[in-house]
Amino acid sequence: MKTGFQHLYIPGPTNVPEVVRQAMIVPMQDHRAPDFGDLTLGLFADLKTVFKTRDGTVMMFPGSGTGCWEAAITNTLSPGDKVLMARHGQFSHLWIEMALKLGLDVQVVDLAWGAATPANEFARILGADRDGAIKAVFVTHNETATGVTSDVAAVRRALDESFHDALLFVDGVSSIGSIDFRMDEWGVDLAVTGSQKGFMMPAGLGMIGVSPKAMAASATARMRRAYFDFADMARMNATGYFPYTPPVQLLHGLRRALDRMLDEGLDTVFARHHRLASGVRAAVSAWGLRLCAEHPSIQSDTVSAIRTPEGVDAREVIRIAYDRFNCSLGSGLGPLNGKVFRIGHLGDLNEGMCLTALSIAEMALHAAGADIAFGSGVAAAQAIYAKPPVALGRTAAPARIAAE
C-alpha cells in the first residue's frame, strides 16, 4: 500500500494548484444560459494575453492538444499541400505522422533526437522554394520528449528573409504559459497548446491561437473538418458559447489558472521556470549525467530528458521511483526508451518540489545501478535555490528570454 503524496514529475499533466482544483468542483450548469459568457469571454481575452497575440483569435476545443494539431492542419491546408517539418523527438514525429495521415506532402528534415528545429536548414529550404510550394512550416517549440526548446523567432526570420508566404505552425503544448512565447511578434499563424501543462489543469481542453492570415486561409482550405472547424467555433465563441457541450468544470478551472498566471506575471512565471530548471540541470551535471539537449542554448525550462549511464536501464529508474517511492517520472519515448528518463518541471512548482524529484531520482538511479552519490544532485540544486530569485517588475523580460 502506497502512502503519502503521489509525487508527479512527468511533463504533463502537471500538478494542479489547490485553487484550480477547488474551482473545478462545480455542479453542472447550462452552457446555453444567458450569462454563460460572463465566464467564458474573459477566458478568451486572457488566453490572448498568454499567447501574446492582439490580432489573433484563441479558441478552445474540448479534447487534447493533439486535437488542436489536427484543427490547425485541417482548417488551413488542402489535401496534398506541401509542408516542411523537422523530426527531432517523439512529438515532432507524431505531428509528422498526423500530417501524413491527413494527406499532406511532408518534407521531413530528420535530426538527432536532442537537436532543435534547424532554422538555418529551414532557411535554406525555404529560400530554394521559389514557387512557394511549401504552404506551411511546422515548429515544435518545446519538444517534450527530449527537453529541447527551439527558436521560433529564427524560423520566422528564415521565412521573412526568403519573403516566403508559408503559414507558421507552432506546437506550444509544453511551452505556452511556461516558456516565453510571442505569437504576434514571431508571426506565428497557428499556435497549439493544451490544458494539462503550463495551464496547470487536467487534460481535456485544447487551445489554439489563429492569426488573421490563418483565419483567412481557413476560408479556402479544402481539407474536410467538422468537430474542429474554426468557423463554427469562432462564431459561437464570439458571444461566449460553443457549438457543442464544453467541459464547464475545466472552464472554471481555467479561470482560476489564468488568474494565477497573470497575477504572478508571465515574465515572473518564465523566470521561475528557468530558475527551477537550472537547479535540475545543475543536479544532472553533479551526477555526471548528460541531457538529451546537449547545448545549453536549447535546454528546456519545462522538462529535462536525462540519459542514464551506460548499463543502467532508464525504465528501471522509472519503475523504482514509481513502485518504491510513489513518484512518477517521465519515460523515454520511441528510440529513447530505456535510455532516458524525464523530469517535468513545469506548471505550479517550487524549489521543494524540484528537490523532491531530484532526491527520489537519486535513490532510484542508485537502486538501478548508477554510481550516484546520495545528495549530490540535491546539493547542486540547493546551491541555486538557496539564492533568492531576482525580483522582476511585471513588464521587464528576464535576460535569457529576451535573448531567445
Add this chain to the structure above:
Amino acid sequence: MKTGFQHLYIPGPTNVPEVVRQAMIVPMQDHRAPDFGDLTLGLFADLKTVFKTRDGTVMMFPGSGTGCWEAAITNTLSPGDKVLMARHGQFSHLWIEMALKLGLDVQVVDLAWGAATPANEFARILGADRDGAIKAVFVTHNETATGVTSDVAAVRRALDESFHDALLFVDGVSSIGSIDFRMDEWGVDLAVTGSQKGFMMPAGLGMIGVSPKAMAASATARMRRAYFDFADMARMNATGYFPYTPPVQLLHGLRRALDRMLDEGLDTVFARHHRLASGVRAAVSAWGLRLCAEHPSIQSDTVSAIRTPEGVDAREVIRIAYDRFNCSLGSGLGPLNGKVFRIGHLGDLNEGMCLTALSIAEMALHAAGADIAFGSGVAAAQAIYAKPPVALGRTAAPARIAAE
C-alpha cells in the same frame, strides 16, 4: 444575488451525483504508469455492458459526443459515400450538416420536428436501393431537441428485410444509459454517446461503440482522420492506455458512475426514467399543453419538449425560470425556438427533483402569461410518484422496454 441550488433541468449536462463529484477530485497522475490499466480496463468492460454489446468495442475519445459523430463517419466511410438520414430535430439536423461537411452524399428524409425516425420510409428506400449505393443509415435514437425516441430495432428490421448491407449508425447521446439500448441485438454498428447525460458526468468524454463489421470497414474507409482514428485508439485502449493524454479525472468519475448504474441495475435505471418521465408528461397534460412528441409511443423518457400555449413565448418562460427561480430549463432549438421549452429528466434523478422542475415551470409559465393553475401539474405528477415503483429483479425487463 441568487441563493440556493441552481436547479438544473436541461437535458445535459445533467446533475452529477455526489459520489461522482467526489471521485473526480483527484490530483493528476501519470497516464502512462504501469498500473493505469487497473483504472481503465474495467471501464471499457463496463461500458460494453451498458452498450449491451459483447462483440463490439467501446472506445472513449476526449471530446464531446459530437466528436464521436465524426469518429463514426470518418473511420468507416469514404468521400462521396451515400448515406440515409432523417431530419426531425436539431440534433439529427446537425448530424446531417456534419455528414455534408465531411463530404458524404446525404439522402435526407425531412419530417416534422416531433416525428420519429421513419422506419417504414427507410424500409422503402432501402428496398429500392438494389445496388447497395447507401453505405450507412443513421438513426437519432433520442432526438434531444424534440423529446422523441425512435425505434432502432425497426430500422434494423428494415435493413434486414431488404437484405441491405449498410452500416447502422445510432446517436445515443441522450439515450444510452437512460433508455434501453441494445447494440448487439439491434445490430448497431456505430453507437455514439457522451459523458454528460445518462452517464451523469461533466462533458469531456465521447464514447463510441463499434461493431466488428464497422471495425472491419475502418480498415478500408478512405476518409482522412487522425485524432479520432479507431486504429490508434483501439490499439492503445487494448492495454488500458490512450494515444494522447486522457482527462484522468473524468475516468475516475466514470468509474463511480458506472458502479452506480450497474449497482442500480440497467433495467431499474430505465424503469426509473420511465416512471419519472410519466410524471412530467402527466403534468403537461394537466396544464393542457402539448409535447412536441405527440404520439405516446415515441415520447422520450429523458427529455420532454413542451409547446407553450399560443401567445406565450417559451423564451420568456425559460428566462423567468432562470432569472427569478435559479432554474435552467432547456430552450427550443432551431425552428422550435420560442415555441418550446424542455425539461431534462435524465441521469441522477428522483421524484422530488422532477417536482422541483415542474413547480418552477408552473410559476414561470404563469408569469409568462400562460393560464396555468398553480399546483395542477405538480398534483398530476404526485399522483404517479406517490405510488411506489414496481420492484424489478436485475434481469427482468420492464414491460414497456420489452415492447420496444
Add this chain to the structure above:
Amino acid sequence: MKTGFQHLYIPGPTNVPEVVRQAMIVPMQDHRAPDFGDLTLGLFADLKTVFKTRDGTVMMFPGSGTGCWEAAITNTLSPGDKVLMARHGQFSHLWIEMALKLGLDVQVVDLAWGAATPANEFARILGADRDGAIKAVFVTHNETATGVTSDVAAVRRALDESFHDALLFVDGVSSIGSIDFRMDEWGVDLAVTGSQKGFMMPAGLGMIGVSPKAMAASATARMRRAYFDFADMARMNATGYFPYTPPVQLLHGLRRALDRMLDEGLDTVFARHHRLASGVRAAVSAWGLRLCAEHPSIQSDTVSAIRTPEGVDAREVIRIAYDRFNCSLGSGLGPLNGKVFRIGHLGDLNEGMCLTALSIAEMALHAAGADIAFGSGVAAAQAIYAKPPVALGRTAAPARIAAE
C-alpha cells in the same frame, strides 16, 4: 438504491452553498503561521457585523452551539447562581438541563411547547426580584423544536424597566444570520450560535458574542472552565490565533459564507427567509394543518413545526419522506415526537427548494394517511413565490423585522 439529490430540509445542518463547499476543500495549513491572521481577523470583524455588535467580542470555539451554551454559563456565572429560564421546547429544555448540571439554581417558567418566551411573566418575576438574586435571564430566540421566535427586545425592556442587572443570555443558534438579531441594541450579553444553520456550514464551530459586561463578569465568575475559557480564547483571537488547533477548513468556509451573507445584505437575507417561510406557512394552511406556533407573531422564519392530523403519526411521514423520496424532514422532539414534523427553511435556500420540500411532504402525508390534496400546499406557496420579492436597499429594514 437511492438516486438523485438527498433533499435536506431539517433545521440544520442546512444545505451548504457550492462556493462554501469549494472553500473548505483545502489542504491543511499551519495555524501558527505568521499570516494566519490574514484569514481569521476578518472573520471576527464580520461576525460582529452579523451579530450586530460594535462593543462586544465574538469568539469561535471548535465544537457545537451546545458548547457555547456551556461557555456562556461557565465564564460568567458562579456555582449556585440563580437564573431565570423558560421551557417551551426541546432546546430551551436542554439548556435548562445543562444549567442544572452545571450547578445553577434555575427558576423555570414552564409553558406550552409552542409558546414563546413570556416577556410579561419575566417582567413580573424580575420586578419582584428586589435584591437581584437572579444573575441571568435566558432566552431561546428561536426555539428550533417548535418553530417559535421570541421577542428578545421585550425581555430587554423587562430587565430595563425593573432596573434589573441580570445578564441576558440568548440562544440564537437557529436565528442569527437568518432572522434579525441585534446584540447591542437589545443589550444581549451572551449570544450563542453555531456554524450549521444560518451560516450554511457543516457543524463544528460554535460562535459566541460576549458583551463588555459579560466579559467583565468572566473575571470574577467562579465556575471552572478550561476548554471554553474566554480569557485564553480572547487573548489568542486578538492576534488571529487560537489556544488549540482550530478546524482550518471551516474557517475557510466561514470566510466564503460571510462574504455571501454580507454581499446579499443582512436585511435581504432576513426578508428572503420571511418570504420563503410565508410560502411554507401558506401551504400548511392550505393543507388544513396547524403549526406548533399558533400565533402568527411568533412563527419562525427558519423552521416550521407542523402538527399532523389526528391519527397520522408524524414519524411515519418522516419515514416515508426519507425512505421513498430521499428527503430528510425534521422530527418532533421530546413530547412532540410523533405529533409534529418539521421543515427547516433556512440558510442557502430558494423558492424551488421550498417547493421541493412541500411537494414531498404532501406525498408523505398522503401516504401516511392524511387527507391532503396533491398540489394544494404547493399551489398556496407558489401563489406567494410567484410574486417577485420586494427589492431592499442594503440598509432598509423590512417592515416585519422592524416591528419585532
Add this chain to the structure above:
Amino acid sequence: MKTGFQHLYIPGPTNVPEVVRQAMIVPMQDHRAPDFGDLTLGLFADLKTVFKTRDGTVMMFPGSGTGCWEAAITNTLSPGDKVLMARHGQFSHLWIEMALKLGLDVQVVDLAWGAATPANEFARILGADRDGAIKAVFVTHNETATGVTSDVAAVRRALDESFHDALLFVDGVSSIGSIDFRMDEWGVDLAVTGSQKGFMMPAGLGMIGVSPKAMAASATARMRRAYFDFADMARMNATGYFPYTPPVQLLHGLRRALDRMLDEGLDTVFARHHRLASGVRAAVSAWGLRLCAEHPSIQSDTVSAIRTPEGVDAREVIRIAYDRFNCSLGSGLGPLNGKVFRIGHLGDLNEGMCLTALSIAEMALHAAGADIAFGSGVAAAQAIYAKPPVALGRTAAPARIAAE
C-alpha cells in the same frame, strides 16, 4: 506570490490523504436519520481497534484534543483531587495548567524539556502514597513540543508494583495511530487523541478512550461537566448518534482514514513512522545538530525537535522556510522558542516527503547562518530510505515497538 505545494511539516495538522479529502466533500445530511448509525457504529468499533482496547469505550467529541483532556478530567475526578503529572514540554505543561484551572491539586514533577515521563520517580511517589491520595497519574505519551516518547507501560508497572489504584491518563494526541499504543495491555484508563495527527484529518474531532474503571469513576466524580459529559455521549453513541450536531463531514473522512490505517495494518503504520523518523534523525546527525530528545530510546517517531546551533535563531529558520520555500516547520514552544524547530513526520507520509522537508530545512538553516553542507542531511536520510522497508505481516510487531 507563492507557487507550488505548500509543504506542511508541522506535527499536526498533518497532510490529509487525497481519499480522505474526497470523503469529506459531502453535502450535509440528517444526523438523526434512521440509517446514520450505518456510518458511525463502524467508526467506534474501528477506533477501538486503533486504541487497542476491547474493554473500553471510545467516544468522539466535536472539538479538539484539548477538549478531551478536559473530558477526561471532569468526568472522572472531583474538585481538589490530587493528581501526579510531569512537566517536560509545552503540552504536558498545558495539561497541568488545565488541571489547576479545573481545581485539581497537582503534584508536578518538573523535568528538563527533552526528558521523558520519569517512571522511576513516579514509582517512588506512588509507593510513598500509602493512603492513595493520588487519584490519577498523567502521562504525555508523545510530547509534541520536544519530540519525546514516554514509556506508558513503565508507568503502569509503577502503579501495579505499588498496588496503587490511581487512574492512568494518557495524552496520545501525537502518538495514537502513529506510534504503538496499547490501551488495554497498558491499563490506560483515559486515552486522549485528536483527528489532526495520526488520523490524517483536519482538526475538529477529539477522541477519547475510556476504560471500564474510568467509566465507573464517572458515576461518582463530582466535577461539573455538560458538553463533555460521558454519560450523555455514551448513551447516544451506543446507537450511533450524538447528543448534539456532530461534524458529519469529518465522520466521513474518518471512515476513509480508518480504512486506510487498517488496510495498511497498524504495525506497518508504526514501522513506517519509525523508518521515516530514522531518516530524519540521520539527517540531524549529519548536520551535526542535536535533538531535544537526546537519548535514542525516547526519540519520537512522529516529530523531531531540532536544536539550532549556537547563534542561529530557530525562528529565522522557520521564517525562511515559510517565506522563501513555502514550507511550514514547527516552532519551538515556550522556553524552546528560538532554540528549536520541529519537523513533523507523521500521518500520511513517505520518503519523498521527508526528503522535501529535509532539503528545505537545509536551505533554511544555511540561510539563517548555520554551517550546514547542502545535501548532507538529505544524503544521510537517503541512505536509510534507499533500503527497502522490511515487510511485515499484519500481526507481527516490529522489534522496537515490542521493546517499549
